[in-house]
Structure formats: structure tokens, C-alpha cells
Amino acid sequence: MSAPPSAETIASELTEAVHEHRILPGMKLSEDEVGEIFNVGRTVVRQALRTLQHSGLLSIERNRGAFVAKPTVKEAREVFEARALLEPRTARAAAERVTPEDIALLERHIVEEHAALDAEEAGRALKLSGLFHIEIARIADQATVEAFIRQLVSRSSLVIALYWRRRNAMCESHAHHALLDALRRHDGEMAEDLMKGHLLDLVSQLDLREHPAQAPSLREALAR
Amino acid sequence: MSAPPSAETIASELTEAVHEHRILPGMKLSEDEVGEIFNVGRTVVRQALRTLQHSGLLSIERNRGAFVAKPTVKEAREVFEARALLEPRTARAAAERVTPEDIALLERHIVEEHAALDAEEAGRALKLSGLFHIEIARIADQATVEAFIRQLVSRSSLVIALYWRRRNAMCESHAHHALLDALRRHDGEMAEDLMKGHLLDLVSQLDLREHPAQAPSLREALAR
DNA sequence: GGCGTCAAGATTGTGTACAATATTTGCACT
DNA sequence: AGTGCAAATATTGTACACAATCTTGACGCC
Numbered sequence: 001m002s003a004p005p006s007a008e009t010i011a012s013e014l015t016e017a018v019h020e021h022r023i024l025p026g027m028k029l030s031e032d033e034v035g036e037i038f039n040v041g042r043t044v045v046r047q048a049l050r051t052l053q054h055s056g057l058l059s060i061e062r063n064r065g066a067f068v069a070k071p072t073v074k075e076a077r078e079v080f081e082a083r084a085l086l087e088p089r090t091a092r093a094a095a096e097r098v099t100p101e102d103i104a105l106l107e108r109h110i111v112e113e114h115a116a117l118d119a120e121e122a123g124r125a126l127k128l129s130g131l132f133h134i135e136i137a138r139i140a141d142q143a144t145v146e147a148f149i150r151q152l153v154s155r156s157s158l159v160i161a162l163y164w165r166r167r168n169a170m171c172e173s174h175a176h177h178a179l180l181d182a183l184r185r186h187d188g189e190m191a192e193d194l195m196k197g198h199l200l201d202l203v204s205q206l207d208l209r210e211h212p213a214q215a216p217s218l219r220e221a222l223a224r
Numbered sequence: 225m226s227a228p229p230s231a232e233t234i235a236s237e238l239t240e241a242v243h244e245h246r247i248l249p250g251m252k253l254s255e256d257e258v259g260e261i262f263n264v265g266r267t268v269v270r271q272a273l274r275t276l277q278h279s280g281l282l283s284i285e286r287n288r289g290a291f292v293a294k295p296t297v298k299e300a301r302e303v304f305e306a307r308a309l310l311e312p313r314t315a316r317a318a319a320e321r322v323t324p325e326d327i328a329l330l331e332r333h334i335v336e337e338h339a340a341l342d343a344e345e346a347g348r349a350l351k352l353s354g355l356f357h358i359e360i361a362r363i364a365d366q367a368t369v370e371a372f373i374r375q376l377v378s379r380s381s382l383v384i385a386l387y388w389r390r391r392n393a394m395c396e397s398h399a400h401h402a403l404l405d406a407l408r409r410h411d412g413e414m415a416e417d418l419m420k421g422h423l424l425d426l427v428s429q430l431d432l433r434e435h436p437a438q439a440p441s442l443r444e445a446l447a448r
Numbered sequence: 449g450g451c452g453t454c455a456a457g458a459t460t461g462t463g464t465a466c467a468a469t470a471t472t473t474g475c476a477c478t
Numbered sequence: 479a480g481t482g483c484a485a486a487t488a489t490t491g492t493a494c495a496c497a498a499t500c501t502t503g504a505c506g507c508c
Contacts, residue, residue, distance in 0.1 A: 031460070041493045042460090050271065054278040063460055063499045078368040085310055085369070144280075144302040145309070148372055228462095255490070265463045266490090287469045287490055 004040050007047035014048065018057055019130055019157050020123035025070040055151045069158055073208050076159040080203045083152050084196065086145055087133065091179065091195040092188035093140040102139045106180050109135065114173060126157060132176050163206040175201060228264050231271035238272065242281055242292065243354055243381050244347035249294040279375045293382055297432050300383040304427045307376050308420065310369055311357065315403065315419040316412035317364040326363045330404050333359065338397060350381060356400050387430040399425065
């Protein structure tokens with residue numbers, strides 16, 4: 001209905017849905033189906049799906065279709081190892097460049113995140129939590145690194161959907177608050193350490209043992 | 225001619241051409257032209273171009289076409305800052321996991337790189353030089369980081385095309401040799417330091433002052 | 449009844465025609 | 479001659495038709 005959205009719009013909407021866990025790993029995204037939802041032809045849908053594939057959210061299998069990626073345990077570890085390489089130093093750089101406007105924006109982010117948690121909207125809280133990390137990269141004025149972190153945050157959403165231990169609470173709000181304090185004081189060293197610890201915390205809350213659930217296909221699950 | 229190549233094949237060929245400086249920043253890649261060269265329809269070409277866009281090699285302007293990206297000075301710095309975050313630690317990890325087969329492969333790489341330099345094939349030498357860095361990420365068994373480094377190496381080729389000081393020699397072969405030695409001895413610490421220094425060396429050989437040459441369009445070059 | 453083969457259906461892959469838009473060229477007018 | 483507008487050209491954006499491939503269900507055979 002109304003104006004036909006562009007491929008970028010569709011890609012954004014789908015990405016946001018993944019961030020909010022409204023779209024879960026393994027789900028199939030049929031071209032016709034997505035096209036009907038957004039009132040566009042398959043050509044535009046295919047562009048959007050390819051975009052999401054390149055950012056690692058979809059796995060497109062030839063003549064089979066596009067499926068939301070199901071990161072293996074190894075990939076899950078790799079995502080957080082990559083984040084551990086990029087984000088702490090980026091947080092340090094952000095602490096040195098952060099402006100009062102940035103601080104205010106991050107404060108609003110945290111408030112909204114808390115509000116979402118109180119409203120039991122875990123998906124929205126998760127999305128906002130990811131945006132917090134992306135904002136830090138933006139503040140550091142490192143567009144290239146920011147693009148990488150965007151990808152990693154997106155893929156982290158998939159990892160969390162698959163491997164998160166406790167569904168009830170996401171008790172990481174304290175970490176973001178502490179980071180914000182360090183940024184406010186332009187304490188780069190502290191920001192770097194906090195980010196490093198925060199990421200380690202996140203990984204420690206995942207269950208990254210080799211589950212059966214991660215079998216990519218039924219064939220492998222039942223093979224012996 | 226003969227068998228029609230897939231979109232991935234075309235993307236690889238174009239990427240390789242960029243690595244070898246056969247395709248230079250600013251060049252326009254017309255869909256029809258590329259399609260005729262590879263004997264495929266525009267549909268497949270567009271897929272390949274989108275892929276290259278997502279890896280940062282092309283900038284696609286709506287209703288204008290696809291142009292090989294011309295990184296600004298800022299982007300050039302960002303690329304090497306990102307590499308400085310990712311590659312040293314990755315080299316350390318590689319030193320801990322490297323196998324004799326990997327060592328042999330890297331040795332061949334270096335030999336070929338020297339041969340290319342002797343044969344005055346600067347483009348081929350540059351491509352092999354980039355592959356050396358990618359191989360190290362592969363050896364580290366970090367597929368996610370490897371994908372990022374691939375992007376960064378590609379974009380580095382564009383940066384070098386635009387900002388390299390001396391066209392004659394690429395006197396970095398020593399650095400790769402030293403890195404290989406560290407890997408052979410499983411000396412992670414040394415490998416990390418060498419990689420860090422190597423990347424700093426590379427940046428120092430660039431002319432990243434704000435030249436006029438970086439004007440994206442004639443319009444800007446002559447605007448006053 | 450179990451199993452293999454094959455046909456029907458559905459979904460994606462690709463080429464192409466047409467529409468939309470940008471660029472260039474020519475022309476009229478000042 | 480210079481400038482502004484308009485038509486012509488060329489290139490990309492989108493939709494659609496057809497081909498290729500996979501999945502599913504049915505039928506016949508053992």
C-alpha cells in the first residue's frame with residue numbers, strides 16, 4: 001500500500017526485524033512473499049536479500065531460497081572475537097572525541113532501553129542495546145569500522161537468538177551506563193577496558209558448547 | 225566466450241583487476257559493456273556490481289552508473305586504521321596455529337611476488353602482496369575477520385593507486401619475509417609487532433595530505 | 449505394503465522489454 | 479556570440495515472461 005519502498009528500505013526493515021528477534025534464524029524469506037508484503041516486484045526484493053546476504057544475515061542457497069543465517073558455534077565465537085578486536089579501541093577513540101550532544105543521545109538510548117525492558121519488550125531492548133554500540137563507533141568518527149561493527153552487531157542478534165542462556169533478563173544495562181560515564185569523563189583507557197569487559201560478559205552469557213541444535217541440516221543431525 | 229560465467233566469477237575477475245591496478249579509481253563500469261565482455265545479461269552483471277559495491281570497491285550512483293571508488297584521504301586513513309586494529313592480533317593468532325603446509329604456501333607467495341617485481345609486473349606483485357595478508361587471516365582460522373581483511377586489502381589497492389608516492393619500487397618484501405620467519409618460529413608476539421610496524425610503514429609511504437587530485441568530480445575541482 | 453521412478457507443482461535464475469532519469473546536443477532567442 | 483530551453487540520446491531501474499532446478503506427491507512395480 002502507498003508508496004513502493006526502495007531496496008534499501010526493505011533491507012533496513014528486515015534488518016530491524018532481525019535485531020528485534022521478530023525474524024529468527026532459519027526462517028525462509030520467499031521472494032514472492034516479501035514482494036507482496038512490501039508491494040514491490042521480485043527484482044527489488046532480490047536486491048534487498050542480496051544486501052542482507054552480504055552483511056551475513058542471510059544465507060542464499062541456489063534454487064532453494066534465502067534463509068536467515070544460523071551461525072554455528074564457531075561463527076558465534078568469531079563474531080565476538082572480531083568485536084573484541086574492533087570495539088574496545090574504538091570506544092577509546094570515541095571517549096576522546098565525544099561531544100555533549102553525543103552524551104545526551106546515548107543517555108536517551110539507555111533510558112529507552114530500560115523502558116523497553118520494563119515493558120517486557122525484549123526485542124526492542126535488544127535492538128537498542130545494539131544501537132548503543134553502533135553509536136559509539138559513529139562517535140569515534142570511523143565510518144569503516146562502524147560498518148564492520150554494524151555487521152557484527154546484526155550477527156550478534158542471531159547468535160543471541162540461538163545461544164542466549166536466560167530468556168528473562170538482559171542484565172547488561174549497568175555496563176552501558178558505566179561506559180557512558182567513562183565517555184562523559186573522556187576517559188579513553190577506562191572506556192576501552194569497560195568495553196573489553198562488556199564483550200567478555202556477553203560471551204560468557206552464551207551457551208557455546210556444541211549443541212545438537214546447531215545441526216545445519218537434518219541429514220547431519222541424524223547421520224551416523 | 226564459451227560458458228557463461230556466474231555473478232561470483234565476474235565479481236572475482238573484477239576484484240582481481242582492481243588488485244592488479246588494471247582497473248583504476250574513477251573508471252566507469254557500464255552494465256552493457258561488462259555484460260558484453262563476459263557474455264551475460266545485465267541481470268548477472270548487476271549482481272556482480274552490487275557485490276563489489278558492498279565490499280566498498282564500487283560506488284553506484286542512481287541512474288548514473290557504477291564507478292570504481294575513489295577513497296578520500298579520510299577513508300584511506302580509516303582503512304589502514306581498521307587494518308591496524310585487525311591484522312596484528314590476527315598475525316599473532318596465525319603464528320600459534322600455522323602448519324608447515326601454510327609456511328610452504330607463504331614461501332611460494334613471496335617467491336612469486338619477487339618474480340613479479342623482477343618482471344616489472346607491479347600490478348601482479350601488488351595483488352600477491354595483498355594475498356599474503358589474506359592468507360595470514362585464513363591461517364588464523366578466523367573466517368569473519370578474514371572477510372573484513374579481504375575488503376580492507378581491496379580498498380587498500382584503491383588507496384595505493386591514488387596516494388602511493390613512488391611508482392618504481394615496492395620495497396616491502398623484507399617485511400613479509402620477516403613476518404614469515406616469525407610465523408615459522410611460532411613467535412606470536414613478534415608476528416604481532418612486525419605486522420603492526422609493516423602497516424605503519426605502508427601508511428608512511430602514502431601521501432595523505434589533502435591534495436587537489438582527490439576531487440571527486442571536475443565540478444568540485446574547478447568550483448570556487 | 450514398501451520402494452523406486454516419474455510427473456506435477458512451486459520457487460528461484462536469467463534475459464529482455466519498457467519506463468524513468470540523467471546527460472548531451474541542437475536551436476532559438478536575446 | 480552567449481544563454482536558456484527543449485528534444486534526442488544513452489544509461490540505469492523495474493517488472494515480467496520464460497527457463498532451470500528443486501520439492502512433493504502419485505503411480506506402478508516388486
